[in-house]
Amino acid sequence: MQSSAIELECFDATSALHSNRVSDLSDVFCEPLAMTSAYTFASAEEAAQRFSGQRPGNVYTRFTNPTVQAFESRVAALEQAESAVAFASGMGAFTALCHAFLQQGDNIVCSRDVFGTTVNAFSLYMARFGIEARFVDLTDLAQWQQAIDGKTRLVVLESPSNPVLKIGDIRAISALAHAKGALLVVDNTLLTPVFHRPHGLGADLVIHSAGKYMDGQGRALAGVVTGSRSNMEALRGVLRTLGISCSPFNAWLLLKSLETLEVRMLRVQQSALELAHWLNEQQLVSAVHYTGLAEHPQHALACSQQDGHGGLLSFEIVGGQAAAWQWIDALRCVARCTNIGDTRSMVTHPASTTHGRLSADARRQAGITDGLIRLCVGLERVADIKADLQRAFDAVHLQRTAQGLSRSALVNG
Numbered sequence: 122m123q124s125s126a127i128e129l130e131c132f133d134a135t136s137a138l139h140s141n142r143v144s145d146l147s148d149v150f151c152e153p154l155a156m157t158s159a160y161t162f163a164s165a166e167e168a169a170q171r172f173s174g175q176r177p178g179n180v181y182t183r184f185t186n187p188t189v190q191a192f193e194s195r196v197a198a199l200e201q202a203e204s205a206v207a208f209a210s211g212m213g214a215f216t217a218l219c220h221a222f223l224q225q226g227d228n229i230v231c232s233r234d235v236f237g238t239t240v241n242a243f244s245l246y247m248a249r250f251g252i253e254a255r256f257v258d259l260t261d262l263a264q265w266q267q268a269i270d271g272k273t274r275l276v277v278l279e280s281p282s283n284p285v286l287k288i289g290d291i292r293a294i295s296a297l298a299h300a301k302g303a304l305l306v307v308d309n310t311l312l313t314p315v316f317h318r319p320h321g322l323g324a325d326l327v328i329h330s331a332g333k334y335m336d337g338q339g340r341a342l343a344g345v346v347t348g349s350r351s352n353m354e355a356l357r358g359v360l361r362t363l364g365i366s367c368s369p370f371n372a373w374l375l376l377k378s379l380e381t382l383e384v385r386m387l388r389v390q391q392s393a394l395e396l397a398h399w400l401n402e403q404q405l406v407s408a409v410h411y412t413g414l415a416e417h418p419q420h421a422l423a424c425s426q427q428d429g430h431g432g433l434l435s436f437e438i439v440g441g442q443a444a445a446w447q448w449i450d451a452l453r454c455v456a457r458c459t460n461i462g463d464t465r466s467m468v469t470h471p472a473s474t475t476h477g478r479l480s481a482d483a484r485r486q487a488g489i490t491d492g493l494i495r496l497c498v499g500l501e502r503v504a505d506i507k508a509d510l511q512r513a514f515d516a517v518h519l520q521r522t523a524q525g526l527s528r529s530a531l532v533n534g
């Protein structure tokens with residue numbers, strides 16, 4: 122019988138909450154998921170000490186969480202950095218960088234070829250706080266030198282750039298940044314620490330959109346920054362206050378994914394290289410952008426600072442947007458999708474999607490032609506990817522032939 126409207130006499134609600142709690146997971150083989158907001162304290166004094174920072178330990182998951190910390194220290198080890206801080210997304214990480222290291226009157230010098238939203242974060246949002254963003258050509262050292270001055274606090278680049286795979290000379294740009302007291306930030310999302318460890322080339326801060334190759338399965342959003350202990354402390358202060366925290370669940374997924382990062386990166390690179398050579402031979406292709414090709418204008422620089430070239434390439438199809446769209450629509454296996462680093466191969470038409478909001482002039486400056494197609498190579502058998510791409514070329518050829526025939530039929534009337 123019920124003792125009151127909301128309590129059953131024969132059911133021990135307190136026991137449901139407190140009996141036989143498991144707190145020791147030290148022998149589990151897969152890292153445990155600490156899906157918790159809060160932490161317990163052995164005494165009131167310990168609580169006070171943890172809050173004040175006198176004693177290490179967790180206080181609240183917005184600040185620290187054991188699963189997120191496991192992910193952070195794994196990434197720090199892979200990037201050969203002292204420490205790391207994880208965030209809710211790659212853009213969350215960029216936002217934290219700005220709040221940690223900039224103040225009114227400072228400027229950011231940034232490659233024009235970084236991810237478009239990074240450009241917007243700096244030029245639209247940071248500008249409101251009196252921070253100037255100066256954009257330069259990734260490959261032109263004279264432009265970097267001219268733009269960086271005593272008010273520059275952050276120098277930002279992504280190498281290789283996406284989608285046209287330009288390379289920044291990280292050693293040289295870091296020397297220019299350090300000469301003026303600025304920090305060099307390198308977005309290493311595309312190559313991952315498997316192929317590229319920018320700290321060794323002079324980067325102070327390395328940033329990732331961790332939902333790309335680090336997850337590798339298109340499931341989770343997260344961002345992570347690596348660097349010196351003191352720079353990471355500055356970032357953690359921002360995290361604690363502004364709350365752009367990484368979900369423990371996403372960190373747990375990412376921890377598992379990192380175990381297979383090398384295997385996946387080597388596989389997509391092998392397929393990407395084979396496809397880049399094959400695309401180069403296609404009649405309808407006027408250019409292939411992949412730093413693994415000896416004819417890439419910065420192949421030597423890429424080889425001098427990278428251990429590999431990754432799984433993303435782009436190419437230009439003859440016939441502009443109409444041909445690019447026909448080609449994309451004929452694919453059956455490769456997905457029409459704008460993500461990077463998933464298990465499955467995917468293509469994007471940058472001019473009408475990721476870069477569609479840019480002016481024609483800005484697109485031209487970024488090298489985004491109407492015929493440019495980005496291919497992010499997945500883990501399928503490379504022969505199957507090639508067969509799908511061949512099907513798409515056949516479809517464009519067929520259409521051209523049909524148009525040619527109908528035109529001549531019209532002419533001959």
Ligand SMILES: Cc1ncc(COP(=O)(O)O)c(C=O)c1O
Nearest residue numbers: 210211212213236308310330343
């Ligand atoms: C190279 C690069 N950096 C940063 C970002 C932003 O990361 P997120 O989408 O996790 O906010 C992206 C997103 O696509 C990216 O491709």
